[in-house]
Amino acid sequence: xxxxxxxxxxxxxxxxxxxxxxxxxxxxxxxxxxxxxxxxxxxxxxxxxxxxxxxxxxxxxxxxxxxxxxxxxxxxxxxxxxxxxxxxxxxxxxxxxxxxxxxxxxxxxxxxxxxxxxxxxxxxxxxxxxxxxxxxxxxxxxxxxxxxxxxxxxx
Amino acid sequence: xxxxxxxxxxxxxxxxxxxxxxxxxxxxxxxxxxxxxxxxxxxxxxxxxxxxxxxxxxxxxxxxxxxxxxxxxxxxxxxxxxxxxxxxxxxxxxxxxxxxxxxxxxxxxxxxxxxxxxxxxxxxxxxxxxxxxxxxxxxxxxxxxxxxxxxxxxxxxxxxxxxxxxxxxxxxxxxxxxxxxxxxxxxxxxxxxxxxxxxxxxxxxxxxxxxxxxxxxxxxxxxxxxxxxxxxxxxxxxxxxxxxxxxxxxxxxxxxxxxxxxxxxxxxxx
Numbered sequence: 568x569x570x571x572x573x574x575x576x577x578x579x580x581x582x583x584x585x586x587x588x589x590x591x592x593x594x595x596x597x598x599x600x601x602x603x604x605x606x607x608x609x610x611x612x613x614x615x616x617x618x619x620x621x622x623x624x625x626x627x628x629x630x631x632x633x634x635x636x637x638x639x640x641x642x643x644x645x646x647x648x649x650x651x652x653x654x655x656x657x658x659x660x661x662x663x664x665x666x667x668x669x670x671x672x673x674x675x676x677x678x679x680x681x682x683x684x685x686x687x688x689x690x691x692x693x694x695x696x697x698x699x700x701x702x703x704x705x706x707x708x709x710x711x712x713x714x715x716x717x718x719x720x721x722x
Numbered sequence: 723x724x725x726x727x728x729x730x731x732x733x734x735x736x737x738x739x740x741x742x743x744x745x746x747x748x749x750x751x752x753x754x755x756x757x758x759x760x761x762x763x764x765x766x767x768x769x770x771x772x773x774x775x776x777x778x779x780x781x782x783x784x785x786x787x788x789x790x791x792x793x794x795x796x797x798x799x800x801x802x803x804x805x806x807x808x809x810x811x812x813x814x815x816x817x818x819x820x821x822x823x824x825x826x827x828x829x830x831x832x833x834x835x836x837x838x839x840x841x842x843x844x845x846x847x848x849x850x851x852x853x854x855x856x857x858x859x860x861x862x863x864x865x866x867x868x869x870x871x872x873x874x875x876x877x878x879x880x881x882x883x884x885x886x887x888x889x890x891x892x893x894x895x896x897x898x899x900x901x902x903x904x905x906x907x908x909x910x911x912x913x914x915x916x917x918x919x920x921x922x923x924x925x926x927x928x929x930x931x932x933x934x935x936x937x938x939x940x941x942x943x944x945x946x947x948x949x950x951x952x953x954x955x956x957x958x959x960x961x962x963x964x965x966x967x968x969x970x971x972x973x974x975x976x977x978x979x980x981x982x983x984x985x986x987x988x989x990x991x992x
Contacts, residue, residue, distance in 0.1 A: 603879050625834040630905065631781035631806075646878065649780070653835035654807035654861050655875035656780050722832045 592621035592715060595686050599662060599702060600711035601644070606686065607662040609702060614663045617690045618650070618681060621715045627652040629681045632674040632691070639667045641694055643701045648691065650681060659691060662705055669693040734763055734827045736943035738936065739950055741768040746775050746812055747801055749820075750965035752953065754804050756822050757876060757883045759961050764822040764948075765939055766885075767932055770814040774896055776800045777887075779807040779874060784968065784976035786904060793899050793973060800968045805885065806835075807861075807874030811899055815891030815921075817928065819935060822883045828942075833882050835875055842873065842884050848938045854925045860907040863888075867909055868920035890922040890931070 598606040604622035608615040623629065631651035641647045641661035649656045670692050674680060681689040696702075706714060741749065749768050756764050776798055778787060784800060787809045793800065798811075812818075821842070825833040831841050843858035850856035854865035863871030863886065871888045897915040910918055922931065939945050 625832065625836075627835060633780070644879075651779070651781050651806040653839065653875075654779070654805070654873055655835035655838075655877055656804065656806045657835070657877040658879060660879055718832075722830050722837070 592619065592624055593686070594619070594621075594708045594712045594715070596708045598686070598708065599705035600708070600714075601660065601662040601705055602714060603644075603658075603660045605660055605662045607702075607705065608690075609663075609696070612696050612699070613668070614665070614694045614696055615690050616662060616692050616694060617685055618659060619711075620685050623682045623685045623689075626650060626655075626657055629678045632678045632681065634670045634672075634674065635667050635692065637667055637670060641665060641667060641692070643698075643704065650678070661692075661694070663694050663696050663698075664701055665694040665697040667692050668695050733942065733944045734824075736763040736765055736823075736827075736939060736945050737948040738939070738945050739764065739766045739948050739953075740932075741766065741950065743770050743772045743814065744768045745773070746771045746777060746818070747799075747965060747967060749818060750777075750801070750803050751963040752950070753820055753822065753883060753885065754876075754963045754965060755961055756953065757878065757881055760822070761824065763824060763827045763943065764820070765936075765943075765945070766818070766820040766822075767935070768818040768820075769928065769932065770816060771812050771818070772814060774798060774811060774813040774893070776809065776811050776899060778802050778809045780804060781806070782809055784973050785979040787901055788973075788976070789899055789901060790973060790977040794970070794977065796899075798899055800973060801965060802968060803874070803965045804963070805874035805876045805883065808872060808903055808905070809900055810872050810887050811892075811896045812887055813893065813896065815889065815893070815923075817888040817890045817922075817931065818885065819888065820883065820885035823881065825880050825882065833877055835877070838875055838877075838882055838884050839873065842886070845935075845938055845942070846871075848941075849931070849934045850926070859909050862907060864909075865920055865925060869910075869918055870920050870922045870925075888922055888931070889919055890928055892919070892921065 598608050600606050604619045606617055606619050629650045629652045633649040635647045641664060643662060643664045644660055646658035647661050648659045650659060671690050753766060782802060784790060828841055831837055839861055846863060856865055861873055862869045871886050873886050875882060875884045894916060900915060
């Protein structure tokens with residue numbers, strides 16, 4: 568058991584995946600996170616945005632995604648779209664401010680990509696960032712893992 | 723119905739609005755406004771809505787969920803609401819109960835669909851104690867395996883809404899406007915509407931249900947009545963509700979979607 572855990576943590580390190588000690592949710596090391604469980608992959612002045620593994624796990628099977636229009640403005644911490652799961656719509660909040668330059672149209676036909684591939688094929692929007700300074704408000708992977716653990720431990 | 727002052731200590735405040743026969747679209751607009759612009763906890767009880775109305779969830783597609791021809795012929799209004807979930811037809815026999823809460827209003831409750839749904843079932847377990855064989859079955863309120871209450875939610879960053887339409891009574895002919903949905907709970911077992919649902923009035927009176935609900939809420943919250951006029955007199959200029967009445971053309975175009983595969987098949991057949 569200990570040898571398997573050691574192998575798993577080495578593999579996780581190689582793949583740049585951080586697996587929380589007690590939880591099941593995956594957290595990727597190179598991404599930034601906000602406390603409403605969205606992630607941002609920042610590349611230069613652009614960011615790709617989605618919801619985390621922790622979020623998709625708690626939401627349940629996603630059956631519909633409400634996407635913004637290309638060209639819409641997004642503001643850090645504010646809603647830009649929604650997912651429907653179980654019988655609920657849940658707001659998706661933007662981790663960055665800027666302009667939407669692309670939306671993931673695949674989600675209209677395959678909303679379940681958010682569950683099966685929250686960090687890859689389940690990406691939701693791409694944004695031209697208007698205020699790079701706001702990225703300092705986001706958590707790195709370790710902080711976010713801890714945040715999730717603390718949140719789950721409270722309930 | 724008063725709660726002794728001593729019992730109110732330590733419980734979060736919840737404002738209670740009681741309506742009767744209020745149009746469902748206006749109720750949805752009030753609810754969305756309170757969810758998005760208020761920082762208080764609310765319970766809204768609307769005892770019936772005057773006009774029979776179809777209400778679909780945010781992702782509902784008329785072509786898939788409705789018998790379009792009779793809906794158009796009988797001019798039944800169709801609303802798309804801001805919350806998730808399925809399609810219902812509501813009328814004067816429907817009792818609506820809505821909870822709108824801050825995410826910390828209920829201790830230890832995670833603001834996600836399933837925990838909120840479970841919490842709501844605890845409330846109604848108390849309401850229906852000794853009445854019928856009540857439970858939450860998948861996401862419906864049932865007596866045994868017969869549905870009498872449908873639920874839907876919307877969750878924002880710091881708040882959530884959970885609202886229920888209770889079938890205190892219903893008209894059999896109204897159920898004919900609704901198709902069997904492709905996304906149905908397993909326990910439905912492909913039963914058609916009339917075999918799947920039951921009337922609450924066979925179990926409890928209207929006034930008893932409403933009184934018991936308010937009394938139960940009072941053991942979890944400090945409930946204070948509020949007049950609707952108090953909310954309506956403070957219009958929120960930033961807010962625009964998303965629940966809307968579908969235009970006739972939208973429903974007619976759904977008929978075209980339903981019929982065009984059939985006419986294509988006819989034209990291709992020898």
